[in-house]
Amino acid sequence: MSNVTEPVPLPILYQDDVLVAINKPHGLLVHRSPIAADASEFAVQLLRNQLGQRVYPVHRLDRKTGGVLLFAFTEAMNAAMQQQFMNGQTHKTYLAIVRGYTPDTLTIDYPLRRDDGNGAGVLQEAVTHLKTSQRTEIPLPFGKHETSRYSLVELTPETGRMHQLRKHLAHVLHPIIGDRPHGCNKQNRLFLEQFDMNTMLLHARQLRFQHPSTNETITIDAPVQTEFARMLAVLFNSVLSRT
Numbered sequence: 001m002s003n004v005t006e007p008v009p010l011p012i013l014y015q016d017d018v019l020v021a022i023n024k025p026h027g028l029l030v031h032r033s034p035i036a037a038d039a040s041e042f043a044v045q046l047l048r049n050q051l052g053q054r055v056y057p058v059h060r061l062d063r064k065t066g067g068v069l070l071f072a073f074t075e076a077m078n079a080a081m082q083q084q085f086m087n088g089q090t091h092k093t094y095l096a097i098v099r100g101y102t103p104d105t106l107t108i109d110y111p112l113r114r115d116d117g118n119g120a121g122v123l124q125e126a127v128t129h130l131k132t133s134q135r136t137e138i139p140l141p142f143g144k145h146e147t148s149r150y151s152l153v154e155l156t157p158e159t160g161r162m163h164q165l166r167k168h169l170a171h172v173l174h175p176i177i178g179d180r181p182h183g184c185n186k187q188n189r190l191f192l193e194q195f196d197m198n199t200m201l202l203h204a205r206q207l208r209f210q211h212p213s214t215n216e217t218i219t220i221d222a223p224v225q226t227e228f229a230r231m232l233a234v235l236f237n238s239v240l241s242r243t
Contacts, residue, residue, distance in 0.1 A: 009050055010043065013068060014220045018077040018213060020055065022047060023222040026066040026199050030057050047071060059085050062163065064179070067094070067204025068222045080212040085160065091208040094155040094165060095133075095224065097201040097231055098174040099187050102151040106130040108168040112161045127158035128168045136236050142190060150177070150235050154205075165202060177201045177231070195234060199227040 011023040024030070024043055031044045047055050055071040056078035072078035084090050112126045134152040142148045151174065155165050166182040169175055175183035177191055178200035191197045208219045224232070 007041075007046060007049075010047055013222055014218070016211075018073050019058075019070060019081070019211070019218075020047070020051070020073070021068055021070045021207070021220045023225070024061055024066055024069040024204075026064060026225060026227065029063045030060055030069065043069060044071075058082055059160075061204055062166070062200075062202075064200035065094075065202045065204060066222075066225050066228070068092075068207040068220050069204070070207060070220070077212060081209070084209055084212075088158065089210065091206075092157060092160075092204065093206040094157075095203045095205045095228070096153050096155055096165065096169065096176045097228075097235065098151050098153055098169055098176050099149075099184055100151065100174050101135050101149050102130060102132045102153055102172075102174050104132050106172065108172055110168060110171050112164060112167055115162065124161055125159060126161045126164050126168065128165060129156040129158070130154070131156075134236050138235060140190070140194060143186070148190075152232070152236060195231070197227060197231060201228055201231060203228050 012020060013023055014021040022043065029042050031042050044055060044057055053073060055073060056075065058070040058072055058078055058081040061067065061069050070081065072081055108128045108130065110126060111123045114122045114124060131154045132151050133154055135149070137147050137149045139146075140148040157164055163182060166176055166179050170179070170182045175187070177183065178188055178198060179202070180188060188198070203224050204222060205224070206219065206221050208217065210216070211218050
């Protein structure tokens with residue numbers, strides 16, 4: 001009798017002959033990286049083994065971010081989709097739980113410096129649109145305050161810079177809960193101590209693009225995952241649709 005544990009299948013959100021999208025778990029790397037030597041599992045390898053064929057990641061999500069992640073089955077489709085991402089022809093929507101009360105709407109137009117590869121230090125244009133979905137105040141003392149305030153926000157990036165959403169939310173003093181190193185360490189510690197929660201509460205909720213083969217508009221939605229859903233219930237007494 002074998003004691004080998006079979007890997008849990010990655011949740012597939014969309015699949016056709018040339019593209020496949022998964023709901024990437026928080027904490028899973030897209031592919032091998034020299035800066036994450038502690039990781040032994042990667043979305044590319046897991047999905048390849050699950051489907052029994054090669055897959056190419058069309059775009060990236062941070063290791064700590066969950067949600068829609070798109071792959072191509074061929075190099076040609078990968079190139080076509082990557083061109084759409086580079087040209088800003090795709091539409092991405094994220095959800096995040098952040099510290100404090102955010103405004104109803106906000107456009108964050110704040111250039112960011114590259115912190116990867118040969119372009120490290122170069123300043124790049126970066127724009128994020130924010131819309132507040134819910135606000136909450138809970139009876140949890142924090143610092144000199146007797147209560148704690150949080151917001152559930154919808155984020156739409158115009159550009160795709162590394163850690164853009166995390167850096168932009170920190171810049172406007174509404175850091176994403178669970179974010180390290182861009183977030184608030186005191187808030188992160190509070191959530192760990194009070195709720196046993198250390199997941200970064202950033203989720204890629206929707207991806208929309210034009211299919212290169214059919215010209216059809218494809219919309220892929222990803223339900224929030226376990227810890228995000230738990231924090232919605234705890235903080236906002238609400239549950240997002242899981243359909």
